[in-house]
Amino acid sequence: MLVINNLHVAIGGKIILRGINLEVKPGETHAIMGPNGSGKSTLAAVIAGRDFAQVTEGTVEYFGKNLLEMAPEERSRKGIFLGFQYPIEIPGVSMVNFMKTAVNEHRKYRGLEPLSASDFLKVMREKKEMVDIDSKLANRSVNEGFSGGEKKKNEIFQMAMLEPTLAILDETDSGLDIDALRVVANGVNKLKRPDSSAVVITHYQRLLDYIVPDVVHVLYDGRIVRSAGKELALELEEKGYEWIRNEVNNQTGYGD
Amino acid sequence: MENEHERILNDVTTGEYKYGFYSDIEMEKIPKGLNEDVVRIISKKKNEPEWLLEFRLKSFRHWLTMKMPGWANLRIPDIDYQDIIYYAAPKLNKSPDSPDEIDPELKRTFDRLGIPLEEQKHLSGVAVDAVMDSVSVKTTFRETLAELGIIFCSFSEAVQEYPELVKRYLGRVVPYTDNFFATLNSAVFSDGSFCYIPKGVRCPMELSTYFRINAANTGQFERTLLVADEESYVSYLEGCTAPMRDENQLHAAVVEIIAEKNAEVKYSTVQNWYPGDREGRGGIFNFVTKRGICKGENSRISWTQVETGSAITWKYPACILKGDNSTGEFFSVAVTNNHQQADTGTKMIHIGKNTRSTIVSKGISAGEGQNSYRGLVKVLNNASGARNFSQCDSLLLGDKCGAHTFPYIEIDNPTAIVEHEATTSKIGEDQIFYCNQRGISTEDAIGLIVNGYVREVINKLPMEFAVEAQKLLQISLEGSVG
Numbered sequence: 001m002l003v004i005n006n007l008h009v010a011i012g013g014k015i016i017l018r019g020i021n022l023e024v025k026p027g028e029t030h031a032i033m034g035p036n037g038s039g040k041s042t043l044a045a046v047i048a049g050r051d052f053a054q055v056t057e058g059t060v061e062y063f064g065k066n067l068l069e070m071a072p073e074e075r076s077r078k079g080i081f082l083g084f085q086y087p088i089e090i091p092g093v094s095m096v097n098f099m100k101t102a103v104n105e106h107r108k109y110r111g112l113e114p115l116s117a118s119d120f121l122k123v124m125r126e127k128k129e130m131v132d133i134d135s136k137l138a139n140r141s142v143n144e145g146f147s148g149g150e151k152k153k154n155e156i157f158q159m160a161m162l163e164p165t166l167a168i169l170d171e172t173d174s175g176l177d178i179d180a181l182r183v184v185a186n187g188v189n190k191l192k193r194p195d196s197s198a199v200v201i202t203h204y205q206r207l208l209d210y211i212v213p214d215v216v217h218v219l220y221d222g223r224i225v226r227s228a229g230k231e232l233a234l235e236l237e238e239k240g241y242e243w244i245r246n247e248v249n250n251q252t253g254y255g256d
Numbered sequence: 257m258e259n260e261h262e263r264i265l266n267d268v269t270t271g272e273y274k275y276g277f278y279s280d281i282e283m284e285k286i287p288k289g290l291n292e293d294v295v296r297i298i299s300k301k302k303n304e305p306e307w308l309l310e311f312r313l314k315s316f317r318h319w320l321t322m323k324m325p326g327w328a329n330l331r332i333p334d335i336d337y338q339d340i341i342y343y344a345a346p347k348l349n350k351s352p353d354s355p356d357e358i359d360p361e362l363k364r365t366f367d368r369l370g371i372p373l374e375e376q377k378h379l380s381g382v383a384v385d386a387v388m389d390s391v392s393v394k395t396t397f398r399e400t401l402a403e404l405g406i407i408f409c410s411f412s413e414a415v416q417e418y419p420e421l422v423k424r425y426l427g428r429v430v431p432y433t434d435n436f437f438a439t440l441n442s443a444v445f446s447d448g449s450f451c452y453i454p455k456g457v458r459c460p461m462e463l464s465t466y467f468r469i470n471a472a473n474t475g476q477f478e479r480t481l482l483v484a485d486e487e488s489y490v491s492y493l494e495g496c497t498a499p500m501r502d503e504n505q506l507h508a509a510v511v512e513i514i515a516e517k518n519a520e521v522k523y524s525t526v527q528n529w530y531p532g533d534r535e536g537r538g539g540i541f542n543f544v545t546k547r548g549i550c551k552g553e554n555s556r557i558s559w560t561q562v563e564t565g566s567a568i569t570w571k572y573p574a575c576i577l578k579g580d581n582s583t584g585e586f587f588s589v590a591v592t593n594n595h596q597q598a599d600t601g602t603k604m605i606h607i608g609k610n611t612r613s614t615i616v617s618k619g620i621s622a623g624e625g626q627n628s629y630r631g632l633v634k635v636l637n638n639a640s641g642a643r644n645f646s647q648c649d650s651l652l653l654g655d656k657c658g659a660h661t662f663p664y665i666e667i668d669n670p671t672a673i674v675e676h677e678a679t680t681s682k683i684g685e686d687q688i689f690y691c692n693q694r695g696i697s698t699e700d701a702i703g704l705i706v707n708g709y710v711r712e713v714i715n716k717l718p719m720e721f722a723v724e725a726q727k728l729l730q731i732s733l734e735g736s737v738g
Binding site for chain 2: 048049050071072073075076077081082084087088089090091092093094097098099101102105106109141158162
């Protein structure tokens with residue numbers, strides 16, 4: 001589904017990613033871990049099409065097509081969903097209107113008629129129950145005045161509405177208490193289909209108690225320095241990022 | 257992606273002003289320049305009574321003593337008032353057999369603007385007075401309205417047919433000495449609409465005037481007079497467009513509204529004069545004086561404006577709240593994109609007791625546009641129990657535009673309660689990307705965000721026009737971000 005090959009990315013002239021290789025197959029859940037500043041969010045931004053990140057080398061293919069040539073909205077319509085680390089507020093735009101516009105754009109892309117208002121509200125109600133979200137959220141403006149936890153839950157709700165093929169969750173767990181974390185993780189698990197995949201970006205291991213990954217990657221200084229099964233997350237939790245840092249520096253001979 | 261880019265680019269560069277065409281219509285024009293003779297010629301062409309010529313002449317003489325106001329937050333290039341044609345009228349070519357028939361080219365022009373001049377083609381019940389350059393070319397539904405005693409006709413016809421009414425009200429709300437542009441208008445105004453709603457009548461349809469500038473080098477100086485007698489109601493809408501030209505054109509209008517006891521007037525404007533090109537060449541200079549008086553008790557005047565056009569907008573629709581318990585409202589959306597400048601707001605003058613006013617102003621600046629809100633709330637010493645609420649919001653798109661707020665509050669009565677709230681915010685790349693990431697294109701995202709921001713004001717427009725206004729906003733802002 002997603003094949004990243006030798007990806008180099010710079011932001012404002014500063015090199016952030018230095019040759020990422022990653023393949024995500026249908027049905028897989030990947031976790032990307034790493035210390036702050038290692039380039040995790042940049043990787044998410046490049047996949048979603050944020051234009052401040054310049055790709056200087058390498059390729060990203062999505063179902064065999066060059067993802068980097070697609071506009072962000074096209075990527076979304078093709079099934080890529082980004083759960084934002086910091087969801088954005090849009091005052092005066094109701095969640096209903098926002099989601100209705102988004103869902104109908106997705107439907108139009110697939111050659112389907114727009115949903116009627118009543119059908120849409122019905123779908124919205126179902127999804128709200130599914131991801132266990134306060135129904136009052138839908139009547140408010142997009143993320144306006146939401147608490148940190150509400151914003152993150154709202155991301156999962158939007159994910160439920162858009163039913164992505166590839167979900168990238170960028171530190172969705174940060175700033176959540178344990179109950180909110182459970183809601184978010186349960187939502188992600190419920191939304192999993194046999195053909196859909198998820199890339200979970202996280203700083204901490206605890207989210208991976210709820211969302212069990214097939215593969216864990218460690219991103220350090222713009223490279224994936226280690227990939228292994230879910231046990232890698234536990235090892236990281238135990239030994240800390242210092243351990244990776246030392247290992248990498250010993251191997252390559254460069255250090256701080 | 258290339259194609260997509262090209263499409264957006266194309267939409268942005270060619271699609272932005274739909275009404276920029278010019279109609280090749282035979283015109284009757286007088287030579288450029290302004291002097292007493294020109295004032296006399298205009299009056300003569302309109303076959304006006306002596307008192308009206310006198311009104312024009314004293315206005316003109318007064319205007320000669322005035323200077324253009326410099327207090328607005330606008331950069332106004334020098335305007336050469338001798339380089340303007342003050343009267344240009346399409347030749348109506350009326351055949352003697354059917355005097356009501358309209359020149360087919362004129363009809364085509366208004367059809368292209370979405371304003372059919374044939375009554376049967378109107379879907380919604382809207383009566384239209386269509387004004388091109390200096391004259392009204394057609395007023396629809398006159399007869400239907402006349403059955404209720406409603407007078408709705410061009411200003412010129414009103415002068416001929418209802419001279420007493422015109423004489424009684426003309427210049428009563430905006431005196432001929434009022435300000436530079438209103439005084440100029442009082443001297444050279446050529447046409448406009450006149451409307452009288454008799455006592456106890458609720459006008460059953462929207463009344464509207466559609467102003468079109470067509471001729472080059474011509475100024476448009478129209479005058480609208482709207483009188484709502486006791487216990488009456490009317491909702492009135494005006495729209496404006498002009499061809500795309502590299503030269504600036506002057507538009508200086510005056511609107512006067514009189515609301516008697518228990519009368520209610522809603523006056524809505526969708527102003528879409530040609531705004532100039534992306535580099536700021538051309539566009540209409542729009543200097544307008546609009547004022548209503550709530551003369552009788554419990555009367556209400558409500559101004560709603562959506563200002564998307566014009567290179568320069570200078571406009572402060574005002575309410576004089578003279579009658580006790582009267583209400584004035586002002587709801588405004590003003591957009592400045594590219595090099596447009598707007599200095600707009602309102603004046604609420606509380607004279608009567610327990611008078612109330614509400615001001616909601618939403619400015620949107622994009623490109624290098626400069627947008628100023630200027631508003632006066634004045635409570636006189638007898639106006640006990642006066643109440644005002646003002647809210648001024650500014651939205652910035654991009655980092656080269658500007659938003660400014662100039663509130664003036666003058667309170668001479670200690671019982672007054674006046675509230676003022678103001679916010680400034682910015683549409684960020686972040687908001688747009690967030691929408692993109694959910695599958696919404698950038699153009700649609702801007703539309704969504706802006707419409708969310710202005711919803712409160714748009715909801716005040718008559719429903720038929722609210723949708724149009726939303727589209728217009730979106731078009732005005734195309735290509736303004738990213």
